Amino acid sequence: MDNGTVYVATTEPQSKPQNGPPACRCNFQRLSRLRLLLKVAQALLSFLAFVLEEIVESCILCGGLYFFEFISFSAIFLSLLILTVYCTPAYEKIEKDRLRTWDIWVTTVVGVLFILASIVFAATSDKSSVETVAIVFGFLASIGFLADGIHMFMEKRKVKENKLENTDNTQNTPENQPLNNQN
Numbered sequence: 001m002d003n004g005t006v007y008v009a010t011t012e013p014q015s016k017p018q019n020g021p022p023a024c025r026c027n028f029q030r031l032s033r034l035r036l037l038l039k040v041a042q043a044l045l046s047f048l049a050f051v052l053e054e055i056v057e058s059c060i061l062c063g064g065l066y067f068f069e070f071i072s073f074s075a076i077f078l079s080l081l082i083l084t085v086y087c088t089p090a091y092e093k094i095e096k097d098r099l100r101t102w103d104i105w106v107t108t109v110v111g112v113l114f115i116l117a118s119i120v121f122a123a124t125s126d127k128s129s130v131e132t133v134a135i136v137f138g139f140l141a142s143i144g145f146l147a148d149g150i151h152m153f154m155e156k157r158k159v160k161e162n163k164l165e166n167t168d169n170t171q172n173t174p175e176n177q178p179l180n181n182q183n
Contacts, residue, residue: 030086038148039083042107045141046075046114052134053121064117064124065131068138071117075110075141082106104152111145118142 028036050072059065082103085091091099118138125131 027091028087030091034151035148038144038151039079039086042079042141042144042148043076043083045137045144046072046079049134049137049141050076052130052137055130056128056134058126059124060126061124064121068117068121068134071110071113072138072141075114075145078106078110079145100152100156104149104156107145107152108149111142111149114138114142114145 031039050069053065053069053072056065085094085099115138118135121131121138122135125135
């Protein structure tokens with residue numbers, strides 16, 4: 001009786017532990033192409049609006065500028081946070097329905113606040129070229145956030161309607177009929 005040869009063909013060698021940091025595992029398939037483009041556009045346009053706002057050298061009424069600065073930075077941070085959750089293993093640790101609901105609310109609220117900040121900044125700006133371009137990017141970013149929020153809301157509504165259609169027809173199925181149908 002040979003003690004090692006019986007199991008050699010059926011077992012696999014143990015993998016050696018990797019030394020060093022784990023590989024980055026980004027998964028962009030969790031978002032549709034449209035949603036991924038909207039999320040990247042939101043982050044990019046918010047970043048451009050923030051950078052251009054930071055270049056503004058002087059202002060007379062600075063309240064609108066500061067409000068725009070706060071909202072544009074918050075928009076960058078939140079859009080990158082949501083994108084990171086969708087594209088990393090953190091997605092597996094979060095309840096999917098809660099994440100979608102959170103994403104809808106955050107995206108829509110940021111879009112509304114961004115458009116409000118862009119309007120306030122446009123009304124209080126000194127009309128310099130840098131301010132004007134920052135405002136344009138602010139409006140474009142807010143359109144991106146609002147379009148994504150509306151798109152997610154419509155998808156959620158469509159899923160709810162499909163669930164309702166599927167549950168309404170269960171009353172007449174044979175499984176729901178009495179066993180002894182006496183007429």
